[in-house]
Amino acid sequence: MTEFIRFHRPSIGDEEINEVVDTLRSGWLTSGPRVARFEQEFSKQVGARHALAVNSASAALHLALAGLKIGQGDEVITTPMTFCATVQAILHVGATPVLADIGADGNIDPEQIKKRITKRTKAIIPVHLAGLPCEMKVIWPLARLRGIHVIEDAAHAAGAHYEGRPIGAGPVGVATASDAVAFSFYATKNLTTGEGGMVTTHRPGFAKSLRMLSLHGTSHDAWDRYSEHGDWHYDVLAHGFKYNLSDIQAAIGIHQLRKLEQFIERRAFYANVYHDAFAGMDQVELPPDNPRCRHAWHLYILRLNLERLKIDREEFIRALQRKGIGTSVHFIPIPLHRFFAQLPLARDACPRALDLYPRIVSMPLYPAMTEEQVHYVTHCVRAVLEHSRRARFLALGHSCSDSARRV
Numbered sequence: 001m002t003e004f005i006r007f008h009r010p011s012i013g014d015e016e017i018n019e020v021v022d023t024l025r026s027g028w029l030t031s032g033p034r035v036a037r038f039e040q041e042f043s044k045q046v047g048a049r050h051a052l053a054v055n056s057a058s059a060a061l062h063l064a065l066a067g068l069k070i071g072q073g074d075e076v077i078t079t080p081m082t083f084c085a086t087v088q089a090i091l092h093v094g095a096t097p098v099l100a101d102i103g104a105d106g107n108i109d110p111e112q113i114k115k116r117i118t119k120r121t122k123a124i125i126p127v128h129l130a131g132l133p134c135e136m137k138v139i140w141p142l143a144r145l146r147g148i149h150v151i152e153d154a155a156h157a158a159g160a161h162y163e164g165r166p167i168g169a170g171p172v173g174v175a176t177a178s179d180a181v182a183f184s185f186y187a188t189k190n191l192t193t194g195e196g197g198m199v200t201t202h203r204p205g206f207a208k209s210l211r212m213l214s215l216h217g218t219s220h221d222a223w224d225r226y227s228e229h230g231d232w233h234y235d236v237l238a239h240g241f242k243y244n245l246s247d248i249q250a251a252i253g254i255h256q257l258r259k260l261e262q263f264i265e266r267r268a269f270y271a272n273v274y275h276d277a278f279a280g281m282d283q284v285e286l287p288p289d290n291p292r293c294r295h296a297w298h299l300y301i302l303r304l305n306l307e308r309l310k311i312d313r314e315e316f317i318r319a320l321q322r323k324g325i326g327t328s329v330h331f332i333p334i335p336l337h338r339f340f341a342q343l344p345l346a347r348d349a350c351p352r353a354l355d356l357y358p359r360i361v362s363m364p365l366y367p368a369m370t371e372e373q374v375h376y377v378t379h380c381v382r383a384v385l386e387h388s389r390r391a392r393f394l395a396l397g398h399s400c401s402d403s404a405r406r407v
């Protein structure tokens with residue numbers, strides 16, 4: 001194998017390239033007809049009534065929190081196993097992030113959410129880690145009974161299904177659904193526009209205020225003014241942001257969206273190749289799945305059984321690197337970051353996230369990989385694991401000396 005297998009490579013075809021070129025030649029670069037089309041097709045595909053294209057999922061989360069008027073003195077519950085952006089968004093509106101520990105599936109544990117709820121709790125942000133949906137049928141009623149908002153961080157979950165319905169659609173009868181769902185189109189995500197995101201909702205009034213807030217809090221966007229009114233007039237109605245997506249990015253997104261089903265199928269197929277190769281090995285644990293869901297397989301997070309290995313996660317990563325394979329780690333738990341560690345949230349215990357963290361490694365998994373590359377990865381992982389197996393008698397000897405020391 002000569003070419004290094006990068007941790008990620010986007011799948012960009014001629015469709016995306018030609019649409020970008022057409023956009024550049026069209027004379028309309030900012031949010032315009034292509035953004036409108038992307039929003040329409042996206043909302044249809046995920047089964048949401050409204051979709052607003054924004055320039056990142058970070059922006060989508062911030063907008064949703066601001067649109068729900070969450071701020072100073074309010075608490076927002078989320079998971080420690082997420083990208084820092086989830087927590088930064090909560091801090092941007094002046095609210096207090098509260099961490100609820102993960103369950104066995106790596107997602108936020110509804111039982112832990114319950115323990116963290118106070119009179120000040122205004123919202124819950126569950127994160128569908130790796131593309132595996134959270135237990136929404138527990139989280140939705142838990143929040144609704146207490147008048148708490150739900151914003152889903154679906155940065156990994158474009159194309160995932162929860163109990164037969166796409167993430168974004170919510171349950172049958174949308175009264176119990178999330179207030180907003182935030183998707184990411186960052187370069188490494190399942191569907192990419194380079195940078196970009198989408199926020200979906202079922203509430204028309206909320207959709208309108210999100211749109212207004214995404215463009216400086218003004219009354220109309222540039223395309224509306226141009227196409228419907230042809231006028232120069234606008235009014236500033238609220239303290240808004242500059243969060244809109246450009247038509248150049250939407251040009252990519254339109255075609256990525258049309259390929260999303262194919263992408264997910266390919267991801268699931270490769271995930272199965274990994275499962276088959278690693279299932280019999282007691283040095284690792286396979287990533288969790290849920291038979292009632294369609295996993296989007298944004299990430300394949302292998303869990304090392306460190307007590308059965310002579311090497312740690314870092315050495316495992318370096319061994320694969322030497323064989324020409326890129327890996328990553330998702331995620332460094334929130335309290336382990338220096339900035340977050342100074343916040344009161346650091347006092348919150350999330351022992352399960354901290355226990356899991358040293359064991360996790362994300363394997364390369366994306367549609368631009370060839371089947372041959374996937375098999376090469378399985379071959380190398382198996383070789384490294386076999387070579388690094390801790391012999392049983394050694395493991396016993398280790399625990400003996402431990403107890404000897406204790407005595």
Ligand SMILES: *Cc1c(COP(=O)(O)O)cnc(C)c1O
Nearest residue numbers: 056057058083085155184185186
């Ligand atoms: C990538 C990611 C985000 C942020 O997405 P951007 O589009 O880069 O802002 C938020 N949450 C999670 C869990 C992510 O992985």
